[in-house]
Amino acid sequence: MPSSTFTALSPESQGSPFWNRLTETMPRAKLDALHLQRVQALTHYAYEHSAFYRRKFDDAGIKPSDIRSLDDFKRKVPITDKSEFISLQQQRPPYGDTIALPLDFVAHHCETSGTTGVPLAIPYSMYDSVRYGESWVYGFWGLGIRPTDTFYFAFGWGNFAGFWSAYWGARRLGARVISGGGLDTKGHIEAILRMKPTVLISTPTFALRIAAVAAEMGIDLSKSSIKFTYHAGEPGPTALPGMREQIEKAWGAKAGELLGIAEVDAMAPGCPLGDGVHVNEMNVFSWSMDPESMQEVPDGEIGENIVTGYGNTAQPLLNYRTHDLVRRRSSCACGRTWSKLEGAVLGRTDFMVTVRGTNVYQTAVENILTEVEGVSMHYELVLTHEEGNDCMRVRFEPEPTVDPSRWKSVAADAQARIHKALHVRLDVVAVEPRSLPRFELKTKRIIDQRPKELRRALDR
Ligand SMILES: [Zn+2]
Structure with missing residues (x-):
């Protein structure tokens, strides 16, 4: 295939599952x-x-x-x-x-999304941005994306680091980039049909929303030019296999994602096996800590991910708390030696909930919800504190095709499945379709109504 982009790549690397075999399989x-x-x-x-x-x-x-x-x-x-x-x-x-x-060396300024309060300002040097972008390339390559692909960014270019760094990655890969900029959902659909990109970059819930709006317009995006969807910004296909199925079906594409932390790096590209993410050990040193005792926890146990970035020369981050709860493994069948975080992020230390003595992790509940027939992707988990105990209530919108007379039985089904899998009884209630808020960036799933002194929030 005569492609000037490909001339820089050896035949071995073109067919290889690794962007850089040497670093990804280092003992x-x-x-x-x-x-x-x-x-x-x-x-x-x-x-x-x-x-x-x-x-x-x-x-x-x-x-x-x-x-x-x-x-x-x-x-x-x-x-x-x-x-x-x-x-x-x-x-x-x-x-x-x-x-x-x-300050002269700061080439780019971003901010965290501020979902937990005041946003954090993040300066990047040119060096930082190049290293950050490369983390994405490891993930793109592992999924099968190549320099001949064309990326479509369904993203308004605010200060959110996540997709700016994905752009740095697409540039590093040598692929073509198309920006959806400030278009609305319908505009994105029209642009995708007109420009025929092969890779969609968005949050996972936004990918589903685009597909749902297209379906309402009578357009089946599984027949579009998109071959891959790639996600970040919120729990996605790795933590939620049910969501992977929905995205892949709606887009007729392979879905991938990475776990990024805006102020650190696109630090953990998804494993091609789909069940976890691998810490990019060229850019980040990480270990797990018990958030209460602050002591290291061994591989295989759940702990808070503590990270140190090598690509943060402008604002160094050493032994930095991510507040993400992860389970670390030291090996993977895909051949990568980089630490694997099973199921990506399992929950957040700031939203850690113990219901009647059982630790309840956010993604465990979400995972079950994505598998219940009749529950749509629009749901929220409401945390309260009653009579000395944490409580979690699930509020979900039923699929529009479900008759209101069946809402109660869908809720009961979800409640029974949660009880069976997690051994905890949560209140599950259906709410009117279209009553919960929609988000283009990070979907707010957790509504914490506990008294302030009981929250382990970041802005404490
Ligand atoms: Zn792997």
């Missing part, structure tokens, strides 16, 4: 030796260039030269949290004294 001992060199260099860099880190290290009574092993790094380098960065940024906008580079 653990080698990876850890590399991590040690990198965290040591980063510790020196942060201490010397960021007033924030110098203060943290001095307060903890440690020097960068004290870090002689990865265990030293995990135990001695102070844990950092989003709330610290936000409060310093508010004192002295835009970045406080967390920044480690002169």
Whole structure:
């Protein structure tokens, strides 16, 4: 195939399931030796260039030269949290004294979506943005996307880091990019039919919404040019297999996703096997911590993902709390040696709920909902605290095709399945179709109505 883009790629890499076989299949001992060199260099860099880190290290009574092993790094380098960065940024906008580079070196500014309160300002150097983009390419390549593909971004270009970095990734891959910009859903559909892109980039729920609106217009997008859909921004096909099925059916495409953290990296591209994501260990060092005792938890157990980014030269992040609960595995049948997070993110520490002694994880409930016939993708989980106990109530919109006389039985079916799988009884109620809010970016699934002092929220 005569393609100028392909001339840079060897025949081996064109057919390979790996974007970079060397890095993706590196033996653990080698990876850890590399991590040690990198965290040591980063510790020196942060201490010397960021007033924030110098203060943290001095307060903890440690020097960068004290870090002689990865265990030293995990135990001695102070844990950092989003709330610290936000409060310093508010004192002295835009970045406080967390920044480690002169402002001239900041090539791009983004912000978190602010779903948990005040948004975090995120500066990227050019180097940071290139590394960040490459994380996406690992995921694109693993799914089968190639430089001959054309990306369509169903995304209004605000300050959300997620899809800006996907754009950096598409550029790195060498593919063509089409922006849907500020079009409405109908406009996106028309643009896709006219321009014939092969890859859709959007949040997973927005992909379903586009398909639903198309169906109302009498258009079947499973017959469109789209061959792949790729997602980020909220729990998607990895955590929710039922959602993967819906997206793949609606678009006649293969669905992939990655777990990104705006201020860190597109840090964990989806495993091609579909049941987890792999931490990009070229860009991120990570380990799991018990959020209560702050001690490391072993592979296989659920803990909070603590990350250190190698591509955050502008605003370094060392032992940074993600508040994401994950289960880590050290091997995978796909051949990648990078740590695997099974089912991506299982829940959030700030929305951790214990109902009658049972820990209830958000994605576990969502997963069951996507499998119940008659429950649409529009639902929310309402957290309350009654008589000393956390409670979770599920409010869902039935599919429009379900007769109102059957709503109660759909709710009862969902409640029974949740009870069977999670051994906990939750209130499940149907609400009027189209009564819950719609989102283009992150869908707000959790409504936390617990008293403020009981929430483990980030903006605490
Ligand atoms: Zn894998």
